[in-house]
Amino acid sequence: MADVQRTPVxxxxxxxxxxxxxxAATTSELVPLVSGVSGVKIIVCPVFTALSATxxxxxxxxxxxxxxxxxxxxxxxxTGEISPHMIKDAGCxxxxxxxxxxREYFKESNALLNEKCAFALANGLKVMFCIGETLEQREGGQxxxxxxxxxxxxxxxxxxxxxxxxxIAYEPxxxxxTGVTATVEQAQEAHAFVxxxxxxxxxxxxxxxxxxxxxxxxxPDNAGELIQNPDVDGFLVGGAALQAESFAxxxxxxxxx
Ligand code: PGA
Numbered sequence: 001m002a003d004v005q006r007t008p009v010x011x012x013x014x015x016x017x018x019x020x021x022x023x024a025a026t027t028s029e030l031v032p033l034v035s036g037v038s039g040v041k042i043i044v045c046p047v048f049t050a051l052s053a054t055x056x057x058x059x060x061x062x063x064x065x066x067x068x069x070x071x072x073x074x075x076x077x078x079t080g081e082i083s084p085h086m087i088k089d090a091g092c093x094x095x096x097x098x099x100x101x102x103r104e105y106f107k108e109s110n111a112l113l114n115e116k117c118a119f120a121l122a123n124g125l126k127v128m129f130c131i132g133e134t135l136e137q138r139e140g141g142q143x144x145x146x147x148x149x150x151x152x153x154x155x156x157x158x159x160x161x162x163x164x165x166x167x168i169a170y171e172p173x174x175x176x177x178t179g180v181t182a183t184v185e186q187a188q189e190a191h192a193f194v195x196x197x198x199x200x201x202x203x204x205x206x207x208x209x210x211x212x213x214x215x216x217x218x219x220p221d222n223a224g225e226l227i228q229n230p231d232v233d234g235f236l237v238g239g240a241a242l243q244a245e246s247f248a249x250x251x252x253x254x255x256x257x
Contacts, residue, residue: 008227008234008254009167009211011043011128012241013068013096023050027057027065029244035061040255041234043094043128044241048082055091066094066128069102072112072119084123095120096236098130098154100173110153117166118157126165128213128236129154131194135174147190148197156201163206167213169236170194175216177238184225187214191231220249227254 018026023046034042045066046054055065067090071081087095097120098113108116113129120127131150133143151168158166170190175182182190191212199207214226215236226232234254241247 006209006211006233007039007041009041009043009128009213010234010251010254011045011066011094011096011169011213011236012247013099013215013236013238014044014046014242015068015101015238016047017242018046018050020050020053023047024053024057026242026244027054027063030248031058031061031063033244033248034063034251037062037251037255040251042251044247045094045096048090051087051090051092059091064094065090065092066096066126067092068096068099070095070097070116070120070125072115074123084120084125088124092125094126094128096128096130096169098150100130100132100171100176104173110150113154114156117154118162121158121162121165126167128167128169130169130171130215130236132169132171132173132176132216138172138174143190144193147194151194151197152201158202160203160206163202163210167211167234168194168198169213169215171215171236173216177217179217181217181219181222181226182214184229187226187232188229191229195231218250220246220253223250223253224256 043064043066045068067087074083097116102108117127133146137146195207211233213234213236214232218235218237219240
């Protein structure tokens with residue numbers, strides 16, 4: 001395997017939290033806390049209504065801004081949806097695609113997520129593409145099949161060039177918002193498996209370079225050991241990213257590696 005340096009990507013997924021002023025205030029608090037931190041990519045993902053104010057608060061800093069979802073059309077009669085250009089117009093460079101909450105509550109299929117990812121990339125957004133197994137699937141021995149299917153069906157067709165703008169987020173559903181984090185060993189095992197599937201499907205160059213974030217109850221006190229894993233290249237953080245101070249502590253733990 002080539003010895004490739006993968007700069008960690010640490011993103012806060014604020015989910016359906018924070019009014020506009022709160023999102024801007026948290027960002028303004030975060031910016032000075034992480035201004036001297038290098039060797040890590042930092043992203044916050046607020047709700048749609050707060051994208052623009054958050055991007056304004058982050059302007060000129062090392063904090064980038066992303067959306068939590070993005071549709072497959074440019075404009076038109078798609079009530080309730082938002083396009084990549086609209087997200088970019090709000091000052092953002094990123095979008096999350098395929099979070100398990102979208103898969104579960106909004107029935108987003110691998111086929112739809114493939115389309116969403118392709119369209120976002122084609123229109124100049126970078127993508128954090130989420131995958132992850134439920135507890136039932138893990139205990140039923142289906143974890144590897146589920147992860148392989150989500151990866152292959154969700155990302156098939158993407159080119160080596162497009163993969164430069166894709167980060168994969170491995171988030172075991174049983175660890176999201178539960179306070180139960182995957183152990184360091186469980187995380188490494190899953191991440192190595194995911195990289196192996198990427199290698200088999202998309203080749204060595206993509207597998208060596210693609211960043212794989214871990215997500216699921218990441219906290220300041222477990223980030224440092226999780227990032228030690230050779231295949232963990234950052235985090236997607238929910239609850240612990242809501243406060244600037246704890247998110248900054250996770251960023252510093254990730255960057256210190
Ligand atoms: P959590 O959420 O950190 O609150 O577990 C992670 C996520 O869903 O991205």
